[in-house]
Amino acid sequence: MFKRVAIIFIISTFLVGCWDERLYKNLSVVSLAGIEGQIGEMKGYYAYPTSPKDPTKYKVIEGEGISPRDVRNSADLKVEQTLDLSELGTILLSKEAAKNPIYDFLDVYFRNPENPISSKVALTDGSVKDFLDIGDDLPSDIGEYYLRFIESFERNSIFPKQSIQHICSLFFGKGMDPVLPFLKKVEKDRKPVVGGLALFNKQVFTGTILDPKESLLLVLLMDKKGESARFSYLWESKGKKSPITADVVTLTKRWNVEEKGLTATVRLKYKLKVNIEEFPPDHLHDSEKRIKLEKFLSKKVQKDIEKLLHKLQDAKSDPLGIGQDIRAFHPKLWDDNWGEKFAELTLKPDIKVSIVRTGILR
Incomplete structure (x- = not known):
């Protein structure tokens, strides 16, 4: 019996072929x-x-x-x-x-x-x-x-x-x-x-x-950041404008839905930890200056994201997946025609930018 099994096994190895082969x-x-x-x-x-x-x-x-x-x-x-x-x-x-x-x-x-x-x-x-x-x-x-x-x-x-x-x-x-x-x-x-x-x-x-700048902010809101995510603004101090470029290192988000009858207010809280890649005035070791920059970046990003959210609602497009959260945890607010419902929500972003790296310069 053992010899038969062994012979069958050996022969079968020679019969193996690529049944789905395409040349x-x-x-x-x-x-x-x-x-x-x-x-x-x-x-x-x-x-x-x-x-x-x-x-x-x-x-x-x-x-x-x-x-x-x-x-x-x-x-x-x-x-x-x-x-x-x-x-x-x-x-x-x-x-x-x-x-x-x-x-x-x-x-x-x-x-x-x-x-x-x-x-x-x-x-x-x-x-x-x-x-x-x-x-x-x-x-x-x-x-x-x-x-x-x-x-x-x-x-x-x-x-x-x-x-x-x-x-x-x-x-x-x-x-x-x-x-x-x-x-x-x-x-x-x-x-x-x-x-x-x-x-x-x-x-x-x-x-x-x-546009590309709005696209980057949307990708951040979607929590799908790639290897880098850079945004730039102009910092004005004492009548002089200087560029500042930040690269997002980490991002954390927390959403809170507050039901109000047949609609809701959605609070979108994001914390961005960034690395400053460009800032000619330097002296970021100065805590007072760093705090001013953090407030400046937070305000700028917040304003741009508010515009972006208005654009999403005008288009009745929800790429953030807020509707998934609503459907799962707030079914009374859900509507199969979600685009119309999404446009009626009150979206309130809360953006906080923290500088955690400043490159090799202080």
């Missing part, structure tokens, strides 16, 4: 996909490297159809090898297309197990096609270029760190709206420029875009 020689591996139009009349773009020795050389295939899957089928008819999206790094979506529910466009990428759920998603200002011709001096293939481009701004806290998995999961939940990186039209050198963050109400683009 790259038979595929065109797409690293970037673009979508524009609307369901019923769509265009899609697929970029893939054409040289195994030089991935910066790429080709763009266009497809047309009534849905993302139909568009891809159309594009497949124009290539000598089947398009493969298993290494898709970035999905670009035009802001015009995003005025429709964007899950209709992303479902085919999220549902298919062969597609990566780590892909980045961004909105473009104008046709996606304009963002596919970005010059020949790329350090990597175009999909990886956009992936690294977005990740660099995640590290600098301009964009929250997220992927198609995180974005689509918000669509199945309630009480928190997504935000997406917004890329402006290419300039003379044909490279993309960061426009900030695009605000959504559920799955639909609201038309409101936060």
